[in-house]
Amino acid sequence: MEYGSIEREIYIEATPEVVYEVVSRPEHLREWWPDEAELEPVPGAAGVISFGDRAAPDVKVVPVTVVEADPPRRFSFRWVYDEGEAATVGNSLLVTFNLVPSGAGTLLRFSEAGFREKGWEAAVLEEQYREHVTGWDYFLPRLVTYIARLVSTS
Numbered sequence: 001m002e003y004g005s006i007e008r009e010i011y012i013e014a015t016p017e018v019v020y021e022v023v024s025r026p027e028h029l030r031e032w033w034p035d036e037a038e039l040e041p042v043p044g045a046a047g048v049i050s051f052g053d054r055a056a057p058d059v060k061v062v063p064v065t066v067v068e069a070d071p072p073r074r075f076s077f078r079w080v081y082d083e084g085e086a087a088t089v090g091n092s093l094l095v096t097f098n099l100v101p102s103g104a105g106t107l108l109r110f111s112e113a114g115f116r117e118k119g120w121e122a123a124v125l126e127e128q129y130r131e132h133v134t135g136w137d138y139f140l141p142r143l144v145t146y147i148a149r150l151v152s153t154s
C-alpha cells in the first residue's frame with residue numbers, strides 16, 4: 001500500500017455555500033468532527049481542535065493552520081504537526097475540502113495528504129494512515145448527517 005493520501009467523494013444535498021460553512025466554521029465543525037474547535041477560517045490563521053474533554057488528562061489538542069479559504073469552493077488546513085512549530089509540507093498533513101456544485105447539491109472531494117512527507121518510519125506511517133482512514137470514514141458520514149439536519153431545520 002502506498003500510504004500517500006486519503007481521498008473520498010461524497011454527494012451532499014446542500015449548496016456549496018452551506019457545505020463550506022460546515023467544513024470551515026468552528027461552531028459547525030464541533031457538531032461533526034472534533035469536540036472543540038478554535039480557528040478563524042482565513043488563510044494563515046492558526047488555531048486548535050481537540051478530541052475529548054478539555055479538562056481531562058487524556059484530551060488530545062491538535063494545532064491547525066488554515067492554508068486556503070476560498071468560499072464556497074475550497075477550504076484546506078494543515079494539522080498533525082508539533083505545537084510551537086509552523087506547519088510546513090514536511091511536518092504536517094494537508095486536509096482539503098473541494099466543493100463542486102452538482103445538481104441541487106454539492107460534490108465534496110475530500111483529501112488528506114502528506115503522510116509520506118512526515119518522514120515517519122514504515123510502521124508508524126502505516127499505523128497513522130490506517131488511523132486516519134478509520135477516522136475520516138467515521139467523521140465524513142457524520143458531516144453528511146449534520147448537514148441534512150441543518151438543512152431540514154432551516
